[in-house]
Structures are given as structure tokens and as C-alpha cells.
Amino acid sequence: MYKNSEFVSKLRNSGLRPTKQRLKICEVLFNRDKTFHFTINDLAKNISENFNEKISLATIYNTVHAFKDKGYLKEITISSDKSYFDTNITKHHHFYDEDTNLLIDCNDNEIGKVNIKNNITGKKISSVEVLVRVASDTQNQN
Amino acid sequence: MYKNSEFVSKLRNSGLRPTKQRLKICEVLFNRDKTFHFTINDLAKNISENFNEKISLATIYNTVHAFKDKGYLKEITISSDKSYFDTNITKHHHFYDEDTNLLIDCNDNEIGKVNIKNNITGKKISSVEVLVRVASDTQNQN
DNA sequence: AATTTATATTATAATCGTTCTAAACTGTTG
DNA sequence: CAACAGTTTAGAACGATTATAATATAAATT
Structure with missing residues (x-):
């Protein structure tokens, strides 16, 4: 507190x-x-x-x-129709539950480091974000 | 054609x-x-x-x-204020150039496979998307 | 502590992208 | 070709966000 x-x-x-x-x-x-x-x-x-x-x-x-x-x-x-804010400002990734519209933080033991082999020439990486959409098994996926 | x-x-x-x-x-x-x-x-x-x-x-x-x-x-x-559509419907990731607002497809030789070690129980992964934001070196990053 | 200045808050209006509506139109089927 | 379901249309409506301009507050200055 x-x-x-x-x-x-x-x-x-x-x-x-x-x-x-x-x-x-x-x-x-x-x-x-x-x-x-x-x-x-x-x-x-x-x-x-x-x-x-x-x-x-x-x-x-x-x-x-x-x-x-x-x-x-x-x-x-x-x-495009939902903008979330996160009070966790450390680098981390997310799961998004399409059934409940809930966003869940990933820990490092859930998603391994993303290996970026080649970046755009002359540019600096400002962030790398992974979004894993999940849904219940019965749901249709795209 | x-x-x-x-x-x-x-x-x-x-x-x-x-x-x-x-x-x-x-x-x-x-x-x-x-x-x-x-x-x-x-x-x-x-x-x-x-x-x-x-x-x-x-x-x-x-x-x-x-x-x-x-x-x-x-x-x-x-x-939240820009929704893009992609005619490339294969699984792939993107670079987003914050200077030009241009979206660039990643090939597999640019981003390695994302390793998802643990998924949410009872859920199926419907997609995994990586977004790498890039900007010119002088730009401030977050 | 009063005055001045810059910054912040407020209610409301304006804006923008998107979706809805209901009437007119078109493609398909029999 | 008649009937019907699906589609298009212009414009209205909507909802999230941003702009406005008057008022209020915080900080700096006297």
C-alpha cells in the first residue's frame, strides 16, 4: 500500500x-x-x-x-472496439479468452522468449508483444 | 490473375x-x-x-x-483507432513501423516459432500473434 | 498572503468510425 | 416469370473518444 x-x-x-x-x-x-x-x-x-x-x-x-x-x-x-490498459508495465505477453473477454498476463514460464532474427533495416525495436487467443474446445477457431 | x-x-x-x-x-x-x-x-x-x-x-x-x-x-x-485487414491469411506475424504507420509481414526467417509452454486449462489456442513495433533510432521507445 | 500565471477540470458539443434501418433492388429457385 | 430470400443503399443512429471554452486550482512571484 x-x-x-x-x-x-x-x-x-x-x-x-x-x-x-x-x-x-x-x-x-x-x-x-x-x-x-x-x-x-x-x-x-x-x-x-x-x-x-x-x-x-x-x-x-x-x-x-x-x-x-x-x-x-x-x-x-x-x-478495434476494445482498448485495455494494464497496470503491469513490465515486458510480458497475454492470453485473451474469447469466451469471457478476459485478458490474462503470461509469465515467462508460459511463453518462451520470442526470437527475432531479422529486424527492419535502420529501425529499433520498441516492443514485442504476443497475443494468444484462446477459446473453449467447442468454439470454432480462425 | x-x-x-x-x-x-x-x-x-x-x-x-x-x-x-x-x-x-x-x-x-x-x-x-x-x-x-x-x-x-x-x-x-x-x-x-x-x-x-x-x-x-x-x-x-x-x-x-x-x-x-x-x-x-x-x-x-x-x-484501437486503426483496424487493418490482411489478404495474407496464412499464419504469420507483423512488424509495425511507428514512423510511417506501415504494417510489414514477417517471414519465418525473421521471427522464430513462439514457444507456448502452458496454455489456460480447458482452452484451445485459436491464434498466436506477434506484433513487433519498430521506430527509427532517434524515436523514444516505451 | 495576495497576485499572477500556467495548468487542470468540467460539462457539453463535436467528431469519427462503425452499425442499424427500412425501402428498393437483385439473384436464385421453382 | 413469379415469388422469395438475400443484398444494397442512403442516411440516421450510435458509442467511444476528443475538442471547446469557461471555471477552478496549483504553483510561482511579489
């Missing part, structure tokens, strides 16, 4: 003013035992249901994008 | 009526030497610029999705 003052420094250190909205969002996102995945909608709902204060949707969008830009969140794109 | 009658059978075989709109779209997508990537917008623009006939945007959406469902196209999701 983090103290409020830790979030204040975290924000200040990255040039973001520690406003009460941002601190509340920090609390919701980072005061947890485990990292997790969420959509903007999940977050907005979480805040409005569990707290008296209401934060404008625009602010939630702005803050999530600011946190992403500062590297406090990663965005994971599964499909 | 395919003949029109080949597209007619292809469509009939998958339960799609060979309408002139669908045949035109087949021609644009599949009468090529190489597979390629496109967005719905690219396709609509291509048709309206290069042909006299105009096809309604709704029809383009319907047809692309029908072709995807029948397995003639693969959808590739790079970011």
Missing part, C-alpha cells in the same frame, strides 16, 4: 500536478496487491460507484493517457 | 451471392501479385478513385466482414 505522498512525488517527478482527481485515480489503479487490466469505462464506473466524488469522463481520459505517456500504464489492443 | 468466374465460385462456395459489388471488391483485393494490408477507408477510397461504380460504405463494411468471417481476410489490430 502506497501513501498519498508517494503518489504526489510520483506525479511531480513526471511533471504532472498532483491534483485530487489524479491522486484518486492513482489510488484506484496503483493501491493494489496485483496489477490488473481495465478499460476507461471500467475505471469510470469503479470511481463513480465506490466514491462520493465524481470525476469528469474527460479527466479520466486525460489522466489515463497522461499516465500511459509517462509509462505508468501500458495500452493493450485486442480488437 | 484470377478470372471473374473463379470469384463467382469462391463466393458461391461460401454461401455468398456473387453480386457485382462483391465481385468488384474481390477483384480489388485478390487480383494482385502480392498480399497486402488495408483499412476500410483505404478500400473505399481505392474503389471510388479507380472505378466509375460507387459502392456504398455500408456494403464495403458488410463485405469485408463477410470475407473475414469466411476466412478470406484476417483482421490485424494495431491500435
Whole structure:
């Protein structure tokens, strides 16, 4: 569990003013035992249901994008109509359960290192992401 | 180069009526030497610029999705605001050039086989996709 | 601690890609 | 060729996201 003052420094250190909205969002996102995945909608709902204060949707969008830009969140794109964010910012891969629409982190003991033998000339690799879609056996696959 | 009658059978075989709109779209997508990537917008623009006939945007959406469902196209999701389709329906991975927004197919000699050691219990793997984001050296990476 | 300045929040409007609708049209079957 | 199911169409509707511009707040300056 983090103290409020830790979030204040975290924000200040990255040039973001520690406003009460941002601190509340920090609390919701980072005061947890485990990292997790969420959509903007999940977050907005979480805040409005569990707290008296209401934060404008625009602010939630702005803050999530600011946190992403500062590297406090990663965005994971599964499909064009669903954008997930991940509080686990370490390099890792995902399983996506097509039955439940749930995203599950992979550990290194689940997916081995991806061997990139040749990169595009003159370019640097900025990320390597594996997405393993899974579904129950009865489901049709593509 | 395919003949029109080949597209007619292809469509009939998958339960799609060979309408002139669908045949035109087949021609644009599949009468090529190489597979390629496109967005719905690219396709609509291509048709309206290069042909006299105009096809309604709704029809383009319907047809692309029908072709995807029948397995003639693969959808590739790079970011929530851009949905690409690929006429290469074989299993393969991609490089995504963040400078140019260009998607490039990987061959097997570029990315080795992804080793999935443990799958989610009771689930079947429906696809494994690797996306390697690249950018010029000067670009900042995340 | 008051003033100034820059930054952030807000509600709402605007935008954009996509899907829906319902009427007109076309391909297929008998 | 009649009947029917499937398809196309323009435009409306939708939903997620972004822009706007007024207000509020935080930080810097006096």
C-alpha cells in the first residue's frame, strides 16, 4: 500500500500536478496487491460507484493517457472496439479468452522468449508483444 | 490473375451471392501479385478513385466482414483507432513501423516459432500473434 | 498572503468510425 | 416469370473518444 505522498512525488517527478482527481485515480489503479487490466469505462464506473466524488469522463481520459505517456500504464489492443490498459508495465505477453473477454498476463514460464532474427533495416525495436487467443474446445477457431 | 468466374465460385462456395459489388471488391483485393494490408477507408477510397461504380460504405463494411468471417481476410489490430485487414491469411506475424504507420509481414526467417509452454486449462489456442513495433533510432521507445 | 500565471477540470458539443434501418433492388429457385 | 430470400443503399443512429471554452486550482512571484 502506497501513501498519498508517494503518489504526489510520483506525479511531480513526471511533471504532472498532483491534483485530487489524479491522486484518486492513482489510488484506484496503483493501491493494489496485483496489477490488473481495465478499460476507461471500467475505471469510470469503479470511481463513480465506490466514491462520493465524481470525476469528469474527460479527466479520466486525460489522466489515463497522461499516465500511459509517462509509462505508468501500458495500452493493450485486442480488437478495434476494445482498448485495455494494464497496470503491469513490465515486458510480458497475454492470453485473451474469447469466451469471457478476459485478458490474462503470461509469465515467462508460459511463453518462451520470442526470437527475432531479422529486424527492419535502420529501425529499433520498441516492443514485442504476443497475443494468444484462446477459446473453449467447442468454439470454432480462425 | 484470377478470372471473374473463379470469384463467382469462391463466393458461391461460401454461401455468398456473387453480386457485382462483391465481385468488384474481390477483384480489388485478390487480383494482385502480392498480399497486402488495408483499412476500410483505404478500400473505399481505392474503389471510388479507380472505378466509375460507387459502392456504398455500408456494403464495403458488410463485405469485408463477410470475407473475414469466411476466412478470406484476417483482421490485424494495431491500435484501437486503426483496424487493418490482411489478404495474407496464412499464419504469420507483423512488424509495425511507428514512423510511417506501415504494417510489414514477417517471414519465418525473421521471427522464430513462439514457444507456448502452458496454455489456460480447458482452452484451445485459436491464434498466436506477434506484433513487433519498430521506430527509427532517434524515436523514444516505451 | 495576495497576485499572477500556467495548468487542470468540467460539462457539453463535436467528431469519427462503425452499425442499424427500412425501402428498393437483385439473384436464385421453382 | 413469379415469388422469395438475400443484398444494397442512403442516411440516421450510435458509442467511444476528443475538442471547446469557461471555471477552478496549483504553483510561482511579489
